[in-house]
Amino acid sequence: MNFSPKKKTPNMLLLIASFAIVSLILWNTNSFFKKFKEEERYKMEIWATAQSEFLSLPVEADPGNLHIKIFQNNTSTPMILVNKDSSIKINNMGGTTILDTAFIHKKIRRFKAENHPILIEYKGEHLATLYYGNSEVLNKLKFYPIALLLIIFLFGTVIYFLFKTNRTSEQNKLWAGMAKETAHQIGTPLSSLLGWNELLKTENINPEITKEIEKDINRLETITDRFSKIGSLPILVEHDIVEETKNAYNYLKARSSKLINFSFHTHVDQYPVLLNKALYNWTIENLVKNGIDAMRGKGSISIEILPSGNYVKILISDTGSGIPKKNYQTIFNPGATTKKRGWGLGLSLVKRIVEEYHNGKIKVLSSSKEGTIMQISLKAKK
Incomplete structure (x- = not known):
C-alpha cells in the first residue's frame, strides 16, 4: 500500500516535454554541424580552385594577390596536398613535416574517412589531390x-x-x-x-x-504522549534499557493471547542508555505486534538483550512466516505493508525513532520460513 498517491500524468508530461526539448537541441546541433561542415567544404573547394589556377600558371607569371589571400586565409583546416609527381605539401598540421611519411599517410587515410578528397584539375589534366580534415572547431562541436x-x-x-x-x-x-x-x-x-x-x-x-x-487509562495517556511527540525533537534521559524493555514486554505479555509463548533473556542486569521512554516502548511494542501478526496469533516471541562493545543489542524474534530478503530494506519505507489493513507506517516510525531520535540502528538480522529476528542497536551512555 502506498500512502501517497502517485501523480503519474504530470510526471509523464514533464518527461515528454524534457525529451522533446533534448531532441530539438540535438537536432539543431546536428543541423548546425552539417552546415558548418558544408561551409568548410565550400572553402576548401575555393582553395582547390585557386590552387588549380596557380599550378597552371607559367613559372615566371605573377600569382596575384587574390590567390595569395585565398591561400593565407586558411589557418584552421588541416590539409595535405599530393601533387601529380607525388610531392607533398602540408598546411595547419602542427609540428608535422613532410619527412614524417608514415604519419602523413596515416593522416591521409583519416582525412579520406572524414571528407571526400578534392581532385585539382585544369583543362582535364589532373594536377593534384587535396586531402583535408575537420577543423579544430568542428572536432569540438562533435562532442x-x-x-x-x-x-x-x-x-x-x-x-x-x-x-x-x-x-x-x-x-x-x-x-x-x-x-x-x-x-x-x-x-x-x-x-x-x-x-x-x-x-x-x-x-x-x-x-x-x-x-x-x-x-489502561495510563496506557492511553502514554499513547497520547507518544503521538504528541511525533514531529518534535524528543528529550533523551538516562534509563536502564533492561528495565524499560522488560516493562514493555510484560505489558504486552499480559494482554496477548495465551497461544503466544513469550520469553525474555538478558546478558546484563543493567545497562544505562539515553532514551525517550515513551518512544522506545512504542518501538518494542510495534516490533512485537508485527511478530504476532506474522505468526497469525500463534507461536513464540523472544526478546534478548546483550552488550556488544559500546553498544547494546535488543533482538526481537518471532516464529512467523518470514520476510523475503529483497524486502529487508523496503519494509522500513513509508506505505510498505503486507497487511490488508493499515497504512504501513509502523516500521517507518520505528526506524525514525531508533535512527533519527536515538542515533541507533535497526535492521532485519535474519529471516526465513521459520521466523524473523529484528535487531536494534543503541549506544551506551558515556
Whole structure:
C-alpha cells in the first residue's frame, strides 16, 4: 500500500516535454554541424580552385594577390596536398613535416574517412589531390551533444532528488500533523474515562476492576504522549534499557493471547542508555505486534538483550512466516505493508525513532520460513 498517491500524468508530461526539448537541441546541433561542415567544404573547394589556377600558371607569371589571400586565409583546416609527381605539401598540421611519411599517410587515410578528397584539375589534366580534415572547431562541436546530454542528465538527477526530498518532507509533515491531531482527539474521551473511573471507585465493586481500568487509562495517556511527540525533537534521559524493555514486554505479555509463548533473556542486569521512554516502548511494542501478526496469533516471541562493545543489542524474534530478503530494506519505507489493513507506517516510525531520535540502528538480522529476528542497536551512555 502506498500512502501517497502517485501523480503519474504530470510526471509523464514533464518527461515528454524534457525529451522533446533534448531532441530539438540535438537536432539543431546536428543541423548546425552539417552546415558548418558544408561551409568548410565550400572553402576548401575555393582553395582547390585557386590552387588549380596557380599550378597552371607559367613559372615566371605573377600569382596575384587574390590567390595569395585565398591561400593565407586558411589557418584552421588541416590539409595535405599530393601533387601529380607525388610531392607533398602540408598546411595547419602542427609540428608535422613532410619527412614524417608514415604519419602523413596515416593522416591521409583519416582525412579520406572524414571528407571526400578534392581532385585539382585544369583543362582535364589532373594536377593534384587535396586531402583535408575537420577543423579544430568542428572536432569540438562533435562532442557538444554528448556534453549537453551529460549536463541534462545531471540537471535531471538534481531535480529528481529535489522532488523526492520535497515529497518525503511533505509526507513527514502530514504524518506529524495526523499524529498530533490524534493525540488531541484522544484527550477528550480520556478525561471522561478518568472521571468515570473515579466514580466507579466510590461504588461497591471489586477494586481489581478499577485498578485494571486505571492501568489502561495510563496506557492511553502514554499513547497520547507518544503521538504528541511525533514531529518534535524528543528529550533523551538516562534509563536502564533492561528495565524499560522488560516493562514493555510484560505489558504486552499480559494482554496477548495465551497461544503466544513469550520469553525474555538478558546478558546484563543493567545497562544505562539515553532514551525517550515513551518512544522506545512504542518501538518494542510495534516490533512485537508485527511478530504476532506474522505468526497469525500463534507461536513464540523472544526478546534478548546483550552488550556488544559500546553498544547494546535488543533482538526481537518471532516464529512467523518470514520476510523475503529483497524486502529487508523496503519494509522500513513509508506505505510498505503486507497487511490488508493499515497504512504501513509502523516500521517507518520505528526506524525514525531508533535512527533519527536515538542515533541507533535497526535492521532485519535474519529471516526465513521459520521466523524473523529484528535487531536494534543503541549506544551506551558515556
